[in-house]
Amino acid sequence: xxxxxxxSIGIDRHGYYIIHSPSRxxxxxxxxxxxxxxxxxxxxxxxxxxxxNTQHQVALVDGCQERLSAGPYAARILAEHPxxxxxxxxxxxxxxxxxxxxxIKKQLGTTLVFVGQHATAFPERLLAQGIDYxxxxxxxxxxxxxARGTSQERIPGxxxxxxxxxxxxxxxxxxxxxxxxxxAYGFPGEPSSEYHEIQMYASRxxxxxxxxxxxxxxxYQQPNWRPxxxxxxxxxxxxxxxxxxxLEGIFFDEETHNGSPVFIRELCAGLCAAGLERxxxxxxxxxxxxxxxxLRQMRHAGYYKVRxxxxxxxxxxxxxxxxxxxxxxxxxxxxxxxxxxxATYGTFMFGSPGANESEDRKTVQLIRELLDDDVLDNxxxxxxxxxxxxxxxxxxLRKGWLRESQPWSAFDGxxxxxxxxxxxxxxxxxxxxxxAVLVRDHGYLWQKLRRRRFFHWIAGILRRYGIIGSLVKGxxxxxxxxxxxxxx
Numbered sequence: 001x002x003x004x005x006x007x008s009i010g011i012d013r014h015g016y017y018i019i020h021s022p023s024r025x026x027x028x029x030x031x032x033x034x035x036x037x038x039x040x041x042x043x044x045x046x047x048x049x050x051x052x053n054t055q056h057q058v059a060l061v062d063g064c065q066e067r068l069s070a071g072p073y074a075a076r077i078l079a080e081h082p083x084x085x086x087x088x089x090x091x092x093x094x095x096x097x098x099x100x101x102x103x104i105k106k107q108l109g110t111t112l113v114f115v116g117q118h119a120t121a122f123p124e125r126l127l128a129q130g131i132d133y134x135x136x137x138x139x140x141x142x143x144x145x146x147a148r149g150t151s152q153e154r155i156p157g158x159x160x161x162x163x164x165x166x167x168x169x170x171x172x173x174x175x176x177x178x179x180x181x182x183x184a185y186g187f188p189g190e191p192s193s194e195y196h197e198i199q200m201y202a203s204r205x206x207x208x209x210x211x212x213x214x215x216x217x218x219x220y221q222q223p224n225w226r227p228x229x230x231x232x233x234x235x236x237x238x239x240x241x242x243x244x245x246x247l248e249g250i251f252f253d254e255e256t257h258n259g260s261p262v263f264i265r266e267l268c269a270g271l272c273a274a275g276l277e278r279x280x281x282x283x284x285x286x287x288x289x290x291x292x293x294x295l296r297q298m299r300h301a302g303y304y305k306v307r308x309x310x311x312x313x314x315x316x317x318x319x320x321x322x323x324x325x326x327x328x329x330x331x332x333x334x335x336x337x338x339x340x341x342x343a344t345y346g347t348f349m350f351g352s353p354g355a356n357e358s359e360d361r362k363t364v365q366l367i368r369e370l371l372d373d374d375v376l377d378n379x380x381x382x383x384x385x386x387x388x389x390x391x392x393x394x395x396x397l398r399k400g401w402l403r404e405s406q407p408w409s410a411f412d413g414x415x416x417x418x419x420x421x422x423x424x425x426x427x428x429x430x431x432x433x434x435x436a437v438l439v440r441d442h443g444y445l446w447q448k449l450r451r452r453r454f455f456h457w458i459a460g461i462l463r464r465y466g467i468i469g470s471l472v473k474g475x476x477x478x479x480x481x482x483x484x485x486x487x488x
Contacts, residue, residue, distance in 0.1 A: 003147060004082035005047050007040040007062040008093045009100060011069040012409070019414075020064045022090035022117040023215045025385050027414035033469040037065040038253070039185045039199040042116075043088050044175035046140045052173050054147050060179040070096055074103050081108060086143055088116040091388050091411040102130050113146065115139040118408075120218050121389035123159035134159045137219050138167050169204050169226045174236050183244045192345055192378045194304070194460065195248035195280045198240055202267065203227040206255035208286070210309075211321050211391040212352070215255050218389035225259035234270040241279065249280035249304075257283035264294050268301035277302040282345075284308075287325065287333045295340035305343040305377070308334075312352060312359075313366035320354035321392075327366055334375040343377040346370070350436060351419050351429035352384040353395065360432045364439055371443030374451075378444070381436050383429065385413045 008020040016028030017035035023042070029035050040062055047060040059080050063073040077085065077100075085104055089097040101112045114126050115135045123134040135142040135157055142157035142164055157164030175182075186196045205224035206216055216223065241247055258264050271277055281298075282305035290306065298306075312318050313327050330346075337344050348367060350360050370376035386393040386402055388411075396402035401419045410418060417426035417433075 001083035002057045002059070002081055003050060003084045003086065004077055004080045005043045005058070005060045005086045006077060006088070007043060007064050008089050009070055009073050009096050010063040010065070010067045012093065012096060013070070017067060018064055018093060020090060020093070022088060023219060025214065025387055025411070025413035026090040026092040027412045028092065029414065033465055035067070036188050036190055037062070037185055039182055040088065041175060041199065041201055042138070042140065043086075044180070045172050046086070046143055047176040047179065048173040049140050049144055050147055053144060056147060060176050062180050065180060065185065070100055074100055077104055078107060082110050084111045084113060084147065086113045086115060089114065089118055090116065091118045091121070091408050094118045094408050098126070098129055098131065105130065113143060115143065117214050117218050117387065117389060127159070137163050137221065140172065141167055163221065166220060166224055166226065169228050170232070174239070177243075182240065183247065188465070190251060193249070193251055193282060196246065197249040197251040197280070197282070198244070198247060199251050199253045200236065201254055202233045202252055202257060203254050203259055203263070205259075207259060209322050211395070212349070212384060212386070214387050214390060217391060218387070225256060227260065227263045230263070230266045230270045233267060234274050234276065237271070237276055237279070238274055241276065247279070249282070252281065252283035254284050256286050258285045258289050258294060261289070261291070261294055265297055268297040271301040280304045282307065287330065290333055290337060292336055292340070295337060295342060299340050299342055303342055305345060306337060307345040307347070310346040311349045312355070313362040314355065314359035316354040317352045317359055321352055330366070331370065331373070331375060334370065338375050344375065345378045345380070346376055347380045347382070348436065349382050349384045350433040351417050353392070356421070356424045357428055357432060360429070364432065364436045367436055368439050368443060371440070371447055374447060379440055381433060381440060382413050383415070383417045383433055385411060385418055387411060
């Protein structure tokens with residue numbers, strides 16, 4: 001049998017380019033200059049697992065990476081003549097991905113399997129729409145057993161059976177790098193990555209329980225942190241560096257890369273022993289765990305940037321989302337990262353439960369201070385988007401903050417505000433968020449000038465976007481600067 005594993009459609013019916021990240025939240029961007037593709041890591045692990053442990057023909061196709069709309073993507077999949085089609089879809093694109101799959105089934109009689117965030121949250125709805133099987137949570141071994149012909153009632157994780165226990169990440173083969181090239185996802189690459197990097201995963205899980213987190217609540221259902229063997233991580237990097245001589249770095253795009261000081265110490269030692277400190281590494285980290293010794297080890301091993309979730313300056317908001325990271329700790333730890341010679345990237349959300357305009361403006365002020373103090377190098381600003389399957393989503397429905405009539409396509413992390421509170425409406429949330437964007441862009445520009453890195457910054461933009469794309473971005477930045485000063 002031919003099994004096709006399909007990532008989401010890459011261009012939606014309205015012409016938006018899809019940035020698909022079901023373990024967090026997906027978004028669509030109108031301008032191709034703002035688009036990039038995340039490596040579909042769990043589908044890629046599944047691909048390698050099926051190729052290693054079954055006799056089936058297996059192909060991974062990625063409509064996002066190929067930037068395919070529904071028609072061309074359907075033709076791409078039909079050409080493979082799959083007997084089984086496994087589709088991963090976030091809520092943002094579920095309607096279009098279901099329609100695509102049903103078209104394939106109608107023409108070929110293909111068995112349809114849906115996996116990922118939306119499938120885990122709404123299995124009954126997908127089955128009622130004509131999908132044959134739905135997997136919940138981590139799905140690699142669930143699909144493997146289904147492909148092997150195990151009786152449906154004996155497969156944990158296959159709805160309506162009980163959820164599968166969290167898998168042992170040390171049992172997984174290295175993810176797919178044949179049907180899709182991991183190196184190709186670096187063109188254009190994640191926007192804040194400063195080198196040509198491959199996305200990689202040295203661990204899974206997070207010991208925290210933030211109410212908005214898809215990974216924690218939808219995929220894992222519990223706090224957890226599971227590292228791979230250090231020798232296997234090092235061997236994978238050696239393999240990738242040998243296969244791609246022009247590779248410049250690795251982006252550890254996990255929930256919490258630094259979940260254990262012992263793990264980081266051993267990984268850094270392993271990288272240095274293998275001569276891999278010549279590469280550049282960035283990682284998603286927990287800011288509270290970044291002590292001075294860990295930072296020293298990471299810098300020695302070639303880490304150049306850490307990304308951390310800050311989210312809000314409001315104690316009220318942080319308490320309601322289940323996160324404890326006071327602004328004084330944020331400033332102190334970011335300064336420590338900078339002293340170690342490592343760059344910083346922070347994520348912030350607006351319109352979270354507990355927020356009002358005053359509380360969210362505290363976060364705008366924190367962003368301004370962090371940029372002015374030169375302890376934050378780049379940042380992401382998002383609207384709080386309640387993804388199905390999370391406690392935040394259930395709370396929003398229960399409290400009436402979210403209209404049940406919202407189309408699934410509106411669950412876009414970069415789109416309009418979905419939440420609206422008494423006294424703090426969606427339009428107000430969007431205005432405060434937009435003010436934060438102007439503060440970020442202004443602070444980022446003047447930070448580059450202060451550091452005398454302006455031309456280095458421009459060179460990086462030219463390399464990523466080309467001359468025309470850079471001119472477009474430059475004009476937009478100029479307009480944003482005008483609006484920033486008018487807003488003052």
